[in-house]
Amino acid sequence: MFSKILIANRGEIACRVIRTCRRLGIRTVAVYSEADADAQHVRQADEAYPIGGPRPQESYLRGDAILAVAKQSGAQAIHPGYGFLSENADFADAVAAAGLAFIGPSGTSMRKMGSKAGAKDLMAAAGVPVVPGYTGDDQSPNTLSREAARIGFPLMIKAAHGGGGKGMRIVHRLEEFIGQLESCQREAANAFGRDRVLLERYVQSPRHIEIQVFADTQGNTLHLNERECSAQRRYQKVLEESPSPFLTPALRAAMGDAAVKAAQAIDYANAGTVEFIVDPAGQFYFMEINTRLQVEHPVTELTTGLDLVEWQLRVAAGEPLPLAQADVPQRGHAIEVRLYAEDPEAGFLPGSGRLDRLALPSPSPHVRIDSGVVEGDTVTIFYDPMIAKLIVWDEDRPRALARLRDALAACDIAGPKSNIGFLEQLARHPAIVDGTIDTGYLDRHLDEFMPSDQVDASLLVAAAAAALLQQETDARQQAAMSPDPTSPWAIADGWRLGHAGQRPLAFQHRGDTVAVQAQGSAGHYTLELDGTRHDVRGARLTGDVLSLRINEQARQFRVQHHGSRVVLHDGERRLTVEKVPVYRRTHGSEGSGDGRIVAPMPGRVVLVKARPGDGVTAGQELLVMEAMKMELAVRAPRDGVVADVRASAGDFVEADAILVTLE
Incomplete structure (x- = not known):
């Protein structure tokens, strides 16, 4: 067995390999880019070395730099993880030529299997059923268009190298083929360094x-x-x-x-x-x-x-x-979902930024967490925006699904937006529960998986009760440290001489302010919300569990406090609100009718199609951006004439940066 290996990867898979190596007594060497100097895989490895700039092409795709670190550190083998160089036959050969073990298949096997086109031909020769299609070397647009017409529509364009869903398109009509082909090739080149594609009938x-x-x-x-x-x-x-x-x-x-x-x-x-x-x-x-x-x-x-x-x-x-x-x-039965920094309600735009809050369920025989970040770390624009993998196990599928729903309810992410709400809807959807989902179901019925905009009043009442209990706890703790810890003026119950004091509260939810008028203390409150009165009795916060009676109906909620942020969960629905000063007012965002077209996310501009003076129509593609290895078209919001183009191919831009203006 090896005594030291190098891990040619980053994030959760690097941390995952480190865990096994530590258990086996194998020392680990990590490599990192400029963007990952403070990353968890760097902190957890026994040694770590820099290999270049933040973009994968400048670091994690540099086989020469990785091999140099392997020799310098005395590593005996290289584990490639997945992605990056994991399916690069030339890198596997270079590792072997350097006298090191590649923890994966040989370059020879990889060349046969690493290309989807080559593997498909090989399987057909071996008698394994394959989908009809085209896997030829001639990648000219004319040949590919002709083959597409022969195969028929709908068909799928797939990057011949790589995986992870990158470089794949479904085309329904011949007129769409060239545009989709070009987009697929760009995405494949950015993600895998090669733009070869194959075509196959869409099942x-x-x-x-x-x-x-x-x-x-x-x-x-x-x-x-x-x-x-x-x-x-x-x-x-x-x-x-x-x-x-x-x-x-x-x-x-x-x-x-x-x-x-x-x-x-x-x-x-x-x-x-x-x-x-x-x-x-x-x-x-x-x-x-x-x-x-x-x-x-x-x-x-x-x-x-x-x-x-x-x-x-x-x-x-x-x-x-x-x-x-x-x-x-x-x-038994196991299920995995992936927590991403992305905004499902904005077309799953990838996010980035500091993880101000990252709460995940505690690991147990039923729950496993694989993550490469902790609270306070940053999700960068340069790599996949996955935050963690949540894996659950139980004796059968219904119980595993119940474990999944409970584990998701314990999750909370603040900073970049996340897909937790989407995953919670997914785990309860009949197509998942019944096991009848197909690969296109989500795209056909995506609205069924989006969290509801409507909020049950009981969740807001529970959030107010939790905030009041927390106020009282904080007041008691402060009083305990004061010169007069028994002073009645230190009790946060809103009492005033001659009348029952009111305790106004205000929350922000999805940009709107929710005002609550409260009376009472110690778990017994009268709350007025949107003109409706709610009686709360017996409210008690034990750890992260809130139990109370709302209008004499007993309820239980999971509560998470983080600064001014309160997250409520009733077992099926989630409510996230922000406590704000009662005098705070909100203002709607200004409209975008001034003709400015801004970047919807931080990322790199890969293609600019607009020029000053061009006439454009609503929905016309003006630029193409790339972030986290995914492409996104930036389109004109209305008809008009391009006044100015403020970005060029290759530029890195921040979210909301002005890219194009219309006259």
């Missing part, structure tokens, strides 16, 4: 099911069961689970055998994932093979009890697989 209402495979250098190959990843938005997986609620035992066995056959056909070694698309009738087709550990590998670990990173290390060190196929365990 209607499919499921996405993948098989985890493992092979050693002694010729042993097996699979570790399946993961279902059908809950997707724009090809990005948002919920993964094992086992699949769709597979029958016969279909599971057939897909597992096909995955093992695929790995054996190319002398594969280490961890890999064979991904299949499955139609409603159960016919499965090969999609791609990922020659690395997957982001969703924890669900396999929780249902098998195995440490896949440990298996990777042992196989790379020349050891045989520790189990035979018949001995692979499978118990």
